[in-house]
Amino acid sequence: METIDYYYSTRSSFAYLGAARIAALAAKYGRRLVHKPIILSTTLPPIGAQQFADRPPQRTAYMRRDFQRCAARLGLEVELEPIHHNGPVELPSGIVVAAQHAVRGGAKGDLDALSIAVLAALWRDDRDIADEAVIAELCKAAGFEAAPLIEEAMSPEVQLEIERNNREAIIRGVMGSPTYFLGQENFYGQDRLDFVEEALAAG
Numbered sequence: 001m002e003t004i005d006y007y008y009s010t011r012s013s014f015a016y017l018g019a020a021r022i023a024a025l026a027a028k029y030g031r032r033l034v035h036k037p038i039i040l041s042t043t044l045p046p047i048g049a050q051q052f053a054d055r056p057p058q059r060t061a062y063m064r065r066d067f068q069r070c071a072a073r074l075g076l077e078v079e080l081e082p083i084h085h086n087g088p089v090e091l092p093s094g095i096v097v098a099a100q101h102a103v104r105g106g107a108k109g110d111l112d113a114l115s116i117a118v119l120a121a122l123w124r125d126d127r128d129i130a131d132e133a134v135i136a137e138l139c140k141a142a143g144f145e146a147a148p149l150i151e152e153a154m155s156p157e158v159q160l161e162i163e164r165n166n167r168e169a170i171i172r173g174v175m176g177s178p179t180y181f182l183g184q185e186n187f188y189g190q191d192r193l194d195f196v197e198e199a200l201a202a203g
Contacts (some may be wrong), residue, residue: 008037012177016120038174095153118138182199
C-alpha cells in the first residue's frame with residue numbers, strides 16, 4: 001500500500017485542524033498514513049525558522065486569529081489559549097509512535113483516531129496531554145490497551161525514533177507542522193490539503 005508521510009507536532013494547533021481530514025483522505029484514496037511526530041524546537045532552527053517564543057507579538061496575534069478563522073470554517077471547536085499549550089512532548093509524541101508499532105504488529109486499535117484525539121484533547125478540551133491518566137483514557141477510547149502502550153511510548157527506543165523523525169524532517173525540508181509527503185512531494189500546512197487531494201486523485 002502506498003503511503004502518506006505525516007510530519008507534525010502533537011502540540012500543533014494547525015495539525016489539529018487538519019488531523020481528521022488527512023486521515024479521511026488517506027482512507028478515501030487507499031493510502032496508509034505514516035505518523036512521524038516531530039519536535040518543532042529541534043526542526044525549525046536548522047531551516048532558519050523562528051522559534052515560537054522569538055516571534056514578534058504581531059505575528060503571534062495574527063496566527064491566533066487565523067487559527068480561529070480556520071477552525072470556524074471547518075466547524076471545529078477550539079480553545080484559543082489552552083493553559084496546557086506548553087509542556088513535555090515525550091508522552092504525547094511517544095504514544096503515537098508506540099501505537100503505530102502496535103498496529104503494525106497486529107493490534108486492533110485505531111492509530112489515526114488516537115492521533116486525532118491527542119490533538120483534540122489539547123486544542124479543543126484543554127487537557128494535559130503529558131498526563132498519563134489523560135493519555136490512558138484516549139488510548140482506551142481508540143481501542144488500545146493503555147498500560148503497555150504508555151510504557152513503550154516512554155522507552156528509549158521510541159524516543160530515539162522521534163529524534164530520527166526530527167533529523168529526517170530537516171533533511172526533507174519540512175517547514176513546520178503539519179507537513180504531508182506524497183513520495184517526494186512536500187505539502188506544508190493544513191490549508192494545502194486541497195492540493196494533497198488533487199495529487200492523490202491524479203494518482
